[in-house]
Amino acid sequence: MHCDTLWYHANLITVDGPGLGVIEDGVIAATDGRIVHVGAAGSADHLQPGQRIDVGGRWISPGLIDCHTHLVYAGNRAGEFQQRLQGVSYADIARAGGGIVSTVRATRAASEADLLAASLPRLDAMLAEGITTLEIKSGYGLTLADETKQLQVARELGRQRAVEIVPTFLGAHAIPPGREAQEYIDEVCNVMIPAVAAAGLAEAVDVFCENIAFSAAQAEQVFVAAQQHGLAIKIHAEQLSNQHGAALAARHGALSADHIEHLDADGIAAMRRAGTVAVLLPGAFYFTRDTTLPPIAELRAAGVPLALATDSNPGTSPLTSPLLAMNMAATLFRMTVEECIAGFTREAARALGRQDRIGRLAVGLDCNLAVWDIEAPADLVYRMGFNPLHARVMRGQPV
Ligand SMILES: O=C(O)CC[C@@H]1NC(=O)NC1=O
Ligand SMILES: [Fe+3]
Numbered sequence: 001m002h003c004d005t006l007w008y009h010a011n012l013i014t015v016d017g018p019g020l021g022v023i024e025d026g027v028i029a030a031t032d033g034r035i036v037h038v039g040a041a042g043s044a045d046h047l048q049p050g051q052r053i054d055v056g057g058r059w060i061s062p063g064l065i066d067c068h069t070h071l072v073y074a075g076n077r078a079g080e081f082q083q084r085l086q087g088v089s090y091a092d093i094a095r096a097g098g099g100i101v102s103t104v105r106a107t108r109a110a111s112e113a114d115l116l117a118a119s120l121p122r123l124d125a126m127l128a129e130g131i132t133t134l135e136i137k138s139g140y141g142l143t144l145a146d147e148t149k150q151l152q153v154a155r156e157l158g159r160q161r162a163v164e165i166v167p168t169f170l171g172a173h174a175i176p177p178g179r180e181a182q183e184y185i186d187e188v189c190n191v192m193i194p195a196v197a198a199a200g201l202a203e204a205v206d207v208f209c210e211n212i213a214f215s216a217a218q219a220e221q222v223f224v225a226a227q228q229h230g231l232a233i234k235i236h237a238e239q240l241s242n243q244h245g246a247a248l249a250a251r252h253g254a255l256s257a258d259h260i261e262h263l264d265a266d267g268i269a270a271m272r273r274a275g276t277v278a279v280l281l282p283g284a285f286y287f288t289r290d291t292t293l294p295p296i297a298e299l300r301a302a303g304v305p306l307a308l309a310t311d312s313n314p315g316t317s318p319l320t321s322p323l324l325a326m327n328m329a330a331t332l333f334r335m336t337v338e339e340c341i342a343g344f345t346r347e348a349a350r351a352l353g354r355q356d357r358i359g360r361l362a363v364g365l366d367c368n369l370a371v372w373d374i375e376a377p378a379d380l381v382y383r384m385g386f387n388p389l390h391a392r393v394m395r396g397q398p399v
Contacts, residue, residue, distance in 0.1 A: 003029040003036050006049035013061040013377050014361040015346045020338050020377055030367035033395030038361050058390055062359050063132025063368030064322050065348035068258050068279050068309030072119045072150045073140045075106025077314045100174040103314050107140040115153040123157055125320040130370030130389045133358055135166040137206055139173030144192050147171050151201040162399035166352050169202035172214050172222050185218045189225035197229035204232035209245030216243050223252040238262035250274035256351040261292045268302050277305040277351040282328035283317035296333050307351040308343030326381045340381045369393035
């Protein structure tokens with residue numbers, strides 16, 4: 001049987017089956033961008049490949065997936081970082097017009113070309129570490145025109161680079177200056193979500209449910225509007241306090257609940273019942289010097305899927321390294337090597353509703369690969385500030 005490409009002499013991290021599903025000295029083959037064979041050396045003798053690639057004993061994982069980023073924005077908040085080093089609090093900075101609002105001002109003033117130019121280096125840093133799929137949220141425009149601008153730039157990034165971009169509408173990220181929360185949420189639900197859905201600019205809707213942002217009731221209003229317009233649901237929940245947002249989102253069939261440092265037993269049980277993925281964001285925990293750990297052991301015991309992401313954003317997680325995020329998840333959250341690698345592959349795919357198409361080395365899935373110069377899978381999580389990526393493959397093509 002013909003196949004387009006066969007990679008051989010490879011150690012495979014399939015993330016398919018118990019543990020990481022490692023196959024040492026394995027082979028993987030693809031045709032028309034899809035995986036047609038995965039197995040041990042000698043198991044592909046029935047294939048006649050158009051091209052054979054000797055991987056030289058390197059390791060191959062699924063292409064990494066970042067399921068939670070705010071990658072498209074203008075401006076820089078290093079100045080706030082310095083203020084915080086001198087003891088100025090988030091609240092003081094926000095009251096002085098800093099925080100999310102300062103990024104909103106800069107993003108509103110930026111053209112699409114400006115946003116593209118500012119975002120490409122951040123995206124390239126992610127691709128350099130083996131990312132093949134990346135979610136990008138809006139949320140720094142807070143008007144229909146500026147939220148649309150962000151989502152269009154996100155789409156253009158997917159045209160200019162070999163990466164699958166998954167857009168999420170996060171108009172309910174912050175209360176715009178001069179607006180009142182409820183009347184703004186009404187606009188998000190009655191004007192922005194219908195327009196974004198009609199334009200096909202987003203697959204999901206997200207909301208920041210927090211005592212400094214939107215209430216659980218307002219979040220539920222957003223969920224209902226999202227469902228009315230055929231969009232999936234995500235939530236930034238229990239990051240600073242317990243607003244019971246994750247349980248509410250799970251009851252609405254949310255793909256994921258993200259941050260969840262303050263998640264309680266009811267929230268865990270609701271997520272388990274709904275199959276809602278826990279997206280853990282160690283970069284934000286680290287950068288904000290948080291001290292409340294997410295309930296990892298309880299989530300693990302309950303069988304809630306655990307995904308990881310960079311939460312790449314200018315305020316709480318200026319991070320564009322999935323490898324460092326994995327190390328932080330292991331070091332700060334005590335997640336295992338298997339959980340960290342699965343968190344940026346199989347479980348991140350699940351958080352994006354793509355578990356049947358990406359995130360594993362399995363027949364029928366997209367042939368998105370990351371080829372690594374490592375001695376064992378643990379090397380991907382263990383090292384800090386070192387990038388062992390040898391090659392990236394997108395739908396069967398080296399990129
Ligand atoms: O500070 C920023 O720019 C975004 C913060 C980011 N957004 C959110 O809902 N939670 C976060 O940590
Ligand atoms: Fe976020």
